[in-house]
Amino acid sequence: MTEQPADxxxxxxxxxxxVPDVTDNPEGLAAATAALVAGTGPVGxxxxxAQGFRYxxxxxxxQLRRAGAGTFLLxxxxxxxxDQPADFSDLADALADAEWVLHAATQDLPCLAEVKLLPRRLFDTELAARLLGMPRVALGTLIEEAFGLTLRKEHSAADWSRRPLPQEWLNYAALDVELLAELRDWLDDRLQAAGKAEWAAQEFAHLVERAGVPAPARTDPWRRTSGLHAVRTPRALAVVRELWQVRDQLASSMDRAPGKVLPDRAISALAARANPAEVRRLGPADLAAVPEFAWRSPSRYRARWLAALDRVAALTREQLPARQLAPDGPPPTRTWEMRNPEAAARWDAVRPAVVERAQQLDLPVENLISPDALRRLLWEPPELTAEDVDAALAAELVRPWQRELLVPLILERLTAS
Structure with a gap:
């Protein structure tokens, strides 16, 4: 079961x-559902x-575990x-009355939503630890602090799309839910003692409410390509855009991580060759100058890379991407002094007070209010009444417990500035 290492x-x-057998057929799923329903307490x-391996x-x-039922690997x-995802809505309905315990729920909820396995109530152990101001909130470190036990993490970045899954991986996966319910109780005791249980309840309810809401599509996702800082001209940016789109289509069709098709650094390095303003066309010699394009996987698609470069060469100046993406919302606060001095004064008055209040509450400041929500409020503030400030914060999905703390503070700082 356990061993005592040297440290x-x-x-x-x-x-x-x-380690339980893997549940991989309808009969096994029905048996697992019945056992979990018959269990007691929360469900871990x-x-x-397979991030890093699959698109x-x-x-x-x-993995699911409940007292009286045991652990199931589905x-x-x-x-x-x-090509349609699994539908585990019947399992979700069967467990609708149970509280589900997850660690870092925002990482798991999107893929659980894909298979229609979403909670009606949940407890997020990572978020609870953040609300308690704990400096280390990884599952392993929390288990260590709570119970004096260490979880091995050597398979956390494994290719879980592999079949059959090795026995040692299944052992690792089962251990990740082994103590989730016990950790939930340990953290809940501390939330109650700190007077933060209601805060946590509102945060968890917010997660449940938003669990099935798809993330908005990112504008120009190609702009997140590593090494983009070295790409300076609009035509060079167009090279990044075209290569990124070709790579994304290939990766999606193969369900392969984009970086496995072509590394970001290869895209940026090739695009940087179009930095000089007089360079309109890149060709085979430029492709050959970037070593990664000669690797086995990228070399298979040489014709597609060259076709992308030809499309860039045919673009008019008006068709080239802008050097910078127009911001969705307020610009970075470092530019406010020049763009909007009044907003900069509001930021300077309110932001330090918010940071100080978070410190007093032993909270990370981003758990008191997200940076984006605070920027949006202060860039174009509402009327300085408690009702209007509260409504503006609510529109940014700031929870009631946060608004109760923030509205008086913000009004005080803005009326004094």
């Missing part, structure tokens, strides 16, 4: 009930994805049909 930390080696849930962010394994892939 006196107890390593949790195997689950108390052993985790997922394993999709789907779950390749879902493989969603055999339940897919005609």
């Amino acid at each position: 006196d930390l107890v390593v949790l080696e195997t689950p108390a009930d052993g 849930i985790d997922t394993e994805r 999709s962010a789907r779950a390749y394994l879902i 493989d969603p892939i055999p339940f897919t049909s005609e």
